[in-house]
Amino acid sequence: QVQLVESGGGLVQAGGSLRLSCAPSGRTFSNYNMGWFRQAPGKEREFVGVISYSGLSTLYADSVKGRFTISRDNAKNTVYLQMSSLKPEDTAVYYCAGGGWGSLPRNYDNWGQGTQVTVSS
Numbered sequence: 001q002v003q004l005v006e007s008g009g010g011l012v013q014a015g016g017s018l019r020l021s022c023a024p025s026g027r028t029f030s031n032y033n034m035g036w037f038r039q040a041p042g043k044e045r046e047f048v049g050v051i052s053y054s055g056l057s058t059l060y061a062d063s064v065k066g067r068f069t070i071s072r073d074n075a076k077n078t079v080y081l082q083m084s085s086l087k088p089e090d091t092a093v094y095y096c097a098g099g100g101w102g103s104l105p106r107n108y109d110n111w112g113q114g115t116q117v118t119v120s121s
Contacts, residue, residue, distance in 0.1 A: 002026045002110060004096050009115030012086055016119075020081040022096030022112060029053075030074040033101050035108055036081045038092035038117075047103035048094070051079065061103065064090075086119045093117075 008020040022034065035050035049060040051070040058070050069082040079096060093114040100108030 002029065002098075004029075004098060004110055004112035006094060006096050006112045006115040009094060009117045011118045011120065014086060014088055014119055014121050016086050017082070017084045018086065018117060020083065020094055020096075020115060020117070022079040022081075023077055028074070028077045029079075029098055030077070032098045032110075034070075034072060034079040035097045035100055036070060037095045037097055037105060037108075038090075039095070039114075040092040043092075045095070045105050046092070047105075048081065050101055052101075059102070083117070086117075088119045088121050091117060091119050 003025040006022050012018055031053050033052050036048040037045050038048055039045040047061050049070045051058050051072055055072045067085045072079040094117050095114045096112045097108035098110040
């Protein structure tokens with residue numbers, strides 16, 4: 001009943017930055033934990049991080065810790081993934097996901113369509 005829409009992906013050189021956004025179509029998600037996952041072709045979907053509904057708690061995968069930051073602005077009904085010091089291995093389709101916690105995709109009950117991030121060397 002709610003569609004999550006990611007935006008902000010694109011092509012960036014290694015070492016650069018991108019900010020992804022996730023916003024719902026249809027209703028707000030201020031009471032929703034919101035996660036980010038990524039998936040490269042031929043690979044399993046990989047946890048990136050998650051933020052609590054309040055924005056007070058975050059959890060990150062070791063692979064992105066210190067480089068990526070999740071934030072949310074419930075007044076704007078938007079969740080962000082700020083990505084810095086990007087590496088070619090960060091290349092993937094990035095998905096936002098609602099309603100879960102932790103690294104397992106099965107914990108989340110709503111998914112966006114994804115946005116492509118490509119990091120060139």
